[in-house]
Amino acid sequence: MKALMSLIKEAFFPMTCAACGEVTKDGEPLCDYCREMLKPINPIKRCILCGCEKPDCECKYRVFRFDGLIAPFENKDTAKLGVYSFKFGKRMSNADYFAEQMAFCVKNEYRDIGFDAVTFVPMHRSRFLKRGFNQSRVLAEKIAVVLGLPIADTLVCLKNGKRQHDLFGKERLGNVKGRYKAKAGVKGKMLLLVDDIKTTGATLDECAKQLYLSGADGVYCVTALISVRDKNNAGKKQ
Ligand SMILES: [Zn+2]
Ligand SMILES: [Zn+2]
Incomplete structure (x- = not known):
């Protein structure tokens, strides 16, 4: 049957x-x-703190406030197509595959960390009304099911600002300042913070900062995609 x-x-x-x-x-x-x-990133080759491949490690010149960042794929080619058609084209079924791959990374690379909950980068209300869903929340909910963890809505997005997508490195850092605030209830919690794409890491860094200010014990990030420096066009936005 x-x-x-x-x-x-x-x-x-x-x-x-x-x-x-x-x-x-x-x-x-x-x-x-x-x-x-679709070639997943080899975890041996990455810096587990910033998520970049070791020769491109950003920790040399930046201090991130999250405790780690991992992602199954680079933000290019087939993987980029899959995540973008979920995010901008509303192909919701794609989220299952990417969430599964993200959960696999967590099980493998964060295996020694006892998470209390899965949380996500929030979306401003006006953008949510436009898009109809928060892609980070959709991924986080699916990851929470795979990992058998509760989902926790821990952050609010206070101002919309420009889309991070349209800005260059330094502008991105300024754009996220004061944008997020943590809700009550994160004190003493070990959190897995989910977002769709890590570009400069400014958004995740600001969210981690707010969670720490509210007493979180640890903030580890996982994204579906991570932008890598284009070796042929170093310095150019990707
Ligand atoms: Zn690094
Ligand atoms: Zn295909």
């Missing part, structure tokens, strides 16, 4: 690839082509 139900489900709601949107075979989350193209 169960097999029949899944056959019917597949016939009417075929699984589509989390990157390109093609129908996949056997209910797989990715098509063969995208599976081939």
Whole structure:
């Protein structure tokens, strides 16, 4: 009966690839082509504090207030396509795949950390009304299910500001100042902070700062994508 139900489900709601949107075979989350193209970041090669590959480690010239940052994929090619079509194109089914990969990173690289809850970067109300969902919250809720942890709504976004996406490095730092505030109830908590993309890390850094000011015990970040320095266009925004 169960097999029949899944056959019917597949016939009417075929699984589509989390990157390109093609129908996949056997209910797989990715098509063969995208599976081939999608290369997860090798955790051995990254700095677990800033999330960058060791030669590009940003900790040399910046102090981050979060305790760590990891991500399954770089912000380019197939993975970028998959996350962007979820975030901007509302392909909600893509979130399952990326949340699963993020949870896998957490289990692997943060295995020694006893998290109390999963939390997320909040979205300003006006943007939420426009988009209809907060992509970071959607990912966080799915990750919490995989990890068997509660979800905690710990932060508020006080001002909308410009989209981080449209700004360059230094502007991004200024743009997030005073933007977030932590709610009560984070005191003594070890938190897993979820966002969709780490670019400069300014947003996650500001959120971590606010959580610490409210007494959090630890703030470790996980994002679906991490922007890397383009070796051919060093210094240019990606
Ligand atoms: Zn595909
Ligand atoms: Zn680093």
